[in-house]
Amino acid sequence: MNIPEVYSYEEQAINTVVSVINRAKEMLGDRQTLKQLANSRDVYAAPAKVNLSRLEPPLAITSRDLIADTIEKTWKLTNLFKYSLKYKGSSKDECLQYFYFEAIFSQPTVSYPIPQATASAFFRVQDKLIEPPEKRGVPKMTFRVEGHHIDHDIRHVLLPADWLLAVIMMKVKLYSRIEKGNAxxxxxxxxxxxxxxxxxxxxxxxxxxxxxxxxxxxxxxxxxxxxxxxxxxx
Structure with a gap:
C-alpha cells in the first residue's frame, strides 16, 4: 500500500518552529553541537502524554502493560476498535536492546464477526546497554502505523483512530477489486x-x-x- 507519511498537526508545528530557530542561530553564528541539535526539539515539545517511568525490568512485561494501558485509557481506541497485542521478540546490538510489539486493530460486526480487514500499529522499545543503570534514564518507545514510514514518540504523539480507519478502508477497497476481478x-x-x-x-x-x-x-x-x-x- 502506498500510504503517504502522516504527521499530527502538533508535530508539524513543533518541527517547523525548531527548524526556523536552529537556522536563525546558525545565521547569527551560534554553532550548535550535534547533541544540542538533537535535543533542541525537546525544549519546545509539549509535556509528555505518556509517562515512561513505569518501564523497568523485565521490559518485555512492563512494556506490554504500558502499551495496553495507553491504547485503552490514553488513546481510547477501544471505543471504536477491538484489538489484540502480541509480543514479537527482541534483538540487540553493541549499544542497544530492542523489544517489539504489534497491536492489531479491527472492527468486527454481527454480519462479519471475523473482520474483513485489520490495521496494525508496531511498537519498539529501545533500551541502552552502554550506560550504567543509574544514568540510563527511561527506555525510549516509538510506534509506527502499518503502511507508514514515520516512527512516532509515544510520549508526545497520539495515535488517532482516523489513521487506523484509513488503513482498513484501503484494504477493504483492495479486496473488493480483487474479488470483482476474479468474478x-x-x-x-x-x-x-x-x-x-x-x-x-x-x-x-x-x-x-x-x-x-x-x-x-x-x-x-x-x-x-x-x-x-x-x-x-x-
Whole structure:
C-alpha cells in the first residue's frame, strides 16, 4: 500500500518552529553541537502524554502493560476498535536492546464477526546497554502505523483512530477489486451446448437464459447479468 507519511498537526508545528530557530542561530553564528541539535526539539515539545517511568525490568512485561494501558485509557481506541497485542521478540546490538510489539486493530460486526480487514500499529522499545543503570534514564518507545514510514514518540504523539480507519478502508477497497476481478469469468460444461454458467460478484452461479437456443454461427448463446461478459461462439 502506498500510504503517504502522516504527521499530527502538533508535530508539524513543533518541527517547523525548531527548524526556523536552529537556522536563525546558525545565521547569527551560534554553532550548535550535534547533541544540542538533537535535543533542541525537546525544549519546545509539549509535556509528555505518556509517562515512561513505569518501564523497568523485565521490559518485555512492563512494556506490554504500558502499551495496553495507553491504547485503552490514553488513546481510547477501544471505543471504536477491538484489538489484540502480541509480543514479537527482541534483538540487540553493541549499544542497544530492542523489544517489539504489534497491536492489531479491527472492527468486527454481527454480519462479519471475523473482520474483513485489520490495521496494525508496531511498537519498539529501545533500551541502552552502554550506560550504567543509574544514568540510563527511561527506555525510549516509538510506534509506527502499518503502511507508514514515520516512527512516532509515544510520549508526545497520539495515535488517532482516523489513521487506523484509513488503513482498513484501503484494504477493504483492495479486496473488493480483487474479488470483482476474479468474478468476471464464464464456465462451460464439457460436451453440452448452452450450458454456460456465469458468476456474479457475490460468487453465486446462475444459468444463462435457456430460452435462447445455442447457435454455431458466431451469435451469443444466452444473456448474462454481467454486462462485461458475453458467451463465446461455437
Amino acid at each position: 468476471l469469468c464464464i464456465l462451460r460444461a464439457p460436451g453440452e451446448h448452452g450450458s454456460n454458467v456465469g458468476f456474479s460478484s457475490g460468487w453465486k452461479a446462475y444459468p444463462l437464459n435457456p430460452s435462447v437456443p445455442p447457435t454455431h454461427d458466431g451469435e451469443a448463446t444466452g444473456t448474462l447479468a454481467l454486462s462485461s461478459a458475453t458467451s463465446p461462439a461455437y
